[in-house]
Amino acid sequence: MILVEPTMMTREILKNALEKDTHLIRAVEVARKRKDIWPSREAAREYFSTRLPWRRWDKRVLDLYTEHALYDLPTSTYPDKKGVTFTITRAQEAGSMSHHEDGFDALDILQSICPVLPVHTVFGEHDDMVPVETQEAIVSVAEGRRMKSIVRVAGAGHLVVQEDPCGTALAIWGILQGEYAQVTIRVPSHL
Structure with missing residues (x-):
């Protein structure tokens, strides 16, 4: 994830x-x-x-x-x-921006997901909208949310996808490369 x-x-x-x-x-x-x-x-x-x-x-x-x-x-x-x-x-x-129950529920669910599924988080480098304390709470090991990786896209803020779509894509690509670089996919031959 x-x-x-x-x-x-x-x-x-x-x-x-x-x-x-x-x-x-x-x-x-x-x-x-x-x-x-x-x-x-x-x-x-x-x-x-x-x-x-x-x-x-x-x-x-x-x-x-x-x-x-x-x-x-x-x-x-x-x-x-x-x-x-x-x-x-x-x-x-x-x-x-005024209804937060889904965000609370998602944090609770992450506690049960992190131990069984690799969870990666991509943040923008600048905390222009979301304070560092909020980002730290999302990835809090003490709360059972141990991320497999945390990546920050240089020069971008909360709207990282809009500000730097290439940097966001490269961050995701890097995660996928690290996660699946050792996986060998066998495709059946149709000779």
């Missing part, structure tokens, strides 16, 4: 995150208030290219995002508007 920037945290870390001004609180607020209508995909692409987090993304990812993560208006959310908007609403995005 390979986890890439997993979105999990302990209940204690979440409690602390909700008590002070953190990346999580700010991300939810930004999602609730952010601009979400543009006159065209080209205008949206231009907007994204100058603002975080999108301006840090690989150009190819940003192009695909602009093509596939936007709906043409009107939509049920904006029945009287023209242009383009996100495929998910602001409320849906904020909600995705």
Whole structure:
């Protein structure tokens, strides 16, 4: 199993995150208030290219995002508007950062998976969104989550897949090479 920037945290870390001004609180607020209508995909692409987090993304990812993560208006959310908007609403995005039970459950399940299955974790090098203490809790040996490997992609942050897809792919490839380099696959001959 390979986890890439997993979105999990302990209940204690979440409690602390909700008590002070953190990346999580700010991300939810930004999602609730952010601009979400543009006159065209080209205008949206231009907007994204100058603002975080999108301006840090690989150009190819940003192009695909602009093509596939936007709906043409009107939509049920904006029945009287023209242009383009996100495929998910602001409320849906904020909600995705506000429900944490799946992350708690995943951490619990990892405790039973790690002893029987090699689990690898890929993080971005920078803790721009997910604090180091959260990453350490995810891979906590004391909590029974002993990873087979932990890889950090240089120069990337929490959105490592979008920021450095090649670096992410190389990290995964390196894990697979290490895991399966000694495996000989026999393919039956059809002579």
